[in-house]
Amino acid sequence: MHIIGNVSIYLAFFLSIYAFAAYVLGIKKQDQRLIDSGKGATMGIFILASISMILMLVLLGTSQLQFEYVYRYTSTDLPVMYKLAALWAGNAGSLLLWTFFLAMYSAMVAFSRKMIRNPMTPYIISIMMLNVIFFYFILSFVTQPFALMDGVPPEGRGLNPMLQDPGMIFHPVTLYLGYVGLAVPFAFAIASLIVKSMDAFWIQMTRRWTIIAWAFLTLGNVIGGYWAYTELGWGGYWAWDPVENASFMPWLTVTAYLHSVMIQERKNMLKVWNLSLIILSYALTLFGTFLVRSGVLTSVHAFGETNLGAYFLVFMAFMVILSMYVLMSRYHLIKKDTGQFESFLSKESSFLVNNLILLGATFAVFWGTVFPLVSEAVRGTKVTVGVPFFNTVMSPILLALLFIMAVCPLIAWQRSSMKNIRDNFLIPAVISLAVAAVLVIMGIRNAYPVIAFAIISFMVLTHLVEFIRGTRARRKVTKEAVPVALFRLMIRSRRRYGGYIVHLGIALIAFGIVGSNFDVERMETLSIGESMEIDRYTLTYENLGQRTEGVNDIVFANIAVEENGRELGYIQPERIFYLNWEEPSTEVAVRSTLREDLYVVLSGWEEDQRATFQVKVNPLVKWIWIGSYVLVIGSIFAIWGGRYGQVTPRYAGPERKVH
Structure with a gap:
């Protein structure tokens, strides 16, 4: 398995280089056979990426502890679903997942019915291949997912308890689908510039791709917020953590882009603006990956200090410089035949104001996120920007x-x-x-x-x-x-x-x-039989118990809840002690209604069974999750079921040589 895993990665790396070269040479020599060969290589990369993914999932699911990644992030007692979710618990596995999605998107575009004979396709896939080459380089030579241990340890180190939550099964996957999905409209945009196709064809062809990426980014952020709310026990859903901000910034810029492209389609305006937005959105996905993997900022989401940050910084700089060079070299063509705003009181003006607000929000979040780095570089002291700054701005x-x-x-x-x-x-x-x-x-x-x-x-x-x-x-x-x-x-x-x-x-x-924002909070230590009141609720601490689930010990408290004298039943906050982890995990008890959430955390206890509870009443929180469902449905x-329309690119492509 070690050999198969490494061979699949090395072979995919060299095949991605070949695919890029085949596309470039095929375009230059106007040779359709080379382009078709590049497409075949693209499908081969996806097959190899699938093999790598399946193999890693098998290794994780069957606890093959001779592999370093399996040893570091799983243990034999873990439930199977969390063993599989460990795929994205560390750098090597999460990058393997990222690369799989890149290969999948590349194959989907290359073999899409609308793109299969489109003259822009080789340009688009060659740009995506640059991303694939970079990620396979990292997997091949920097962080290797199939590295072996010197021996076979008796037990693995286990998975971080904070990641042992259903939300963490879906949060990274949806977020990565959003991140990687933005490479598709980016590739279309740069390809349209290279071939001097200045119409809205690339926008029409990528609208669905962009909305899908935006929807996955939305889901990733929302699921992450729900996980933080129910798992971390601090009573909130968004802490303006640097890694949270890293996923929020491209969401803001893509939202701006989805609005401003409507002006270009209808009024033939904002061409440079739209191209700049999609380049910025793509760059922010790489910036977010840099933050997570560089260790330059402290975050509960980060992978710790690694040597990957410099690689991502260099690649991000390369892609941004390349993009801006192509954009500036075509600037004179983009500015031709553009429409004009006729009135401030118009829909297109409201879209522009919307864009400016979203870009202002992006800059505010960006500045608050990088300010600790700037302050450390200028003054030698890292000054942390807290939640009040973000909320105020x-x-x-x-x-x-x-x-x-x-x-x-x-x-x-x-x-x-x-x-x-x-x-x-x-x-x-x-x-x-x-x-x-x-x-x-x-x-x-x-x-x-x-x-x-x-x-x-x-x-x-x-x-x-x-x-x-x-x-x-x-x-x-x-x-x-x-x-x-x-x-x-x-x-x-x-x-x-x-x-x-x-x-x-x-x-x-x-x-x-x-x-x-109208939450009410109390923390109180109670003996068995004592009660505490908060807002309209009376909570009576009845007993402290312990049970075992697998190899984990769970301490829980039974609390009777009344609202204005009316019995509502019981809630049960917990603390879970893991065999392979020093710190226990918090399991919050939440009684949720459309009006408010009653949020109870078991903070600690004494030998005489006195227990300390942190209790919050959070108004209207459930509407955040309901609104998220509505947003995704929209x-x-x-x-769903829409059509691209009968659109064809103005660029006809070079004549192909007949062989």
Whole structure:
């Protein structure tokens, strides 16, 4: 197995070099046979990557401890699903997964029905091959997943308890699918520049790829937040950790890109802007990987100090410089035949403002993330930027973004009149002001939540107005029933209404985020039979128990919960002690409703069975997860069953030699 694993990696490395050379020579010599050979090599790389992946999963699942990676991240007592999830617990395994996804995406593009005879395909795949070559170089010569131990140890070191959670089975996979997926639109963009195809063909062809990558990035961030909320025991879901920020930044820039490309498609504008956004998004995925694997910043998510950071930094610099060189060399062609903004009060202007806000958010997160490095380089002292900085900076940015999202659906293209604005926004604005007034009457005096809830209401209402107006207009023509008219309206404009569903999901997430700022927290030490009160809840500590699951010991507390005197049942916070790990793991007890979460952590206990509990009441947190589901549903709806349209590239490609 050691030989098969290493051979599959080395062979794939050399095959990726061959594929790149075959594509480049095929383009230069106008030789279709070389291009077809490169495509065959691309499929061969994917097959070899699959072999490597399957082999590693077999080694992990069967506890082949003679392999260093299996020894370092598993133990024989681990449940099988966590043995397999150890694939992405360390550098070598996670990079193997990343490379597999790269090979998979490359093969999917190369053999896509739309791309199989497209003259841009060899350019696109050759750019993706640069990524494949780099990652296989790392796997071959820097961090080798199939390295052997000197002997066969009796037991493995085990998996970090924080990773033994269902959320960590899905979080890295979805995040990697998003990260790697952005290499596809990046490759299309650079290829279109190289072949001087300045139309929107590459955007139309990559819209689905980009939305899929964006949706996976979204899922990765949300699942990571849920895992942090339920596993780490600190009561929150987003800590502005450097690695969290690293995955959030490309999400922001891709979101901006997905909005601004609509202006290019409709108005032939923002060509340079869109190309720059996709280059930036791709670069940020590499930057995030650099942060995780360099050890330059402390993070619960990072892989610790490794020698990989320098390699990723060099590769990122190379790809960014190459991209900017190609972009600048085609700048004179890009600027030809571009449209102009006709009015500030227009949909395209609102999209541009949306982009500027998202880019501002990206810069704020980037600066807060790298400031410790900058301060250490300048002053010799690493100054950590805390959560208050991010919350203070990002809160007004979030409000501005939500307001622009509320305005965008009902504002017209090209130019909106004051009458149009009054007719479209008067009723939603009045209702939103009424919501703000009700909140003030209820006793909320803090300006931020009042303004936030009013804007969220405004955003939801403007989107509902768009659904209602579209349905009415269709019914006038077709006389269909309301549900039928609404369904067919949405089906015929999947991209538009899928986007609106995504916006509603973001509104629900924002609703949960703003509400969770009103949390209440208490920590108290109780003897058996004693109670504590927090908000409307009374918690009675009944007993402390212990049980065994496999080789793990679990200490738990039984707590009876009452709300305003009404019995709600029991909750059971736990601490799990692992055989191969010094620190116990926290298992939070959460009673979740649409109104709030009752969040209980067993912090410690004494020999006389007195126990210390950290208890929080987190309002509206469940809406964050509900909004995430809505957001993903909207993304799937926007791309499911849609068509690229009858689009063909203006670039016809060189004439092929006949052999």
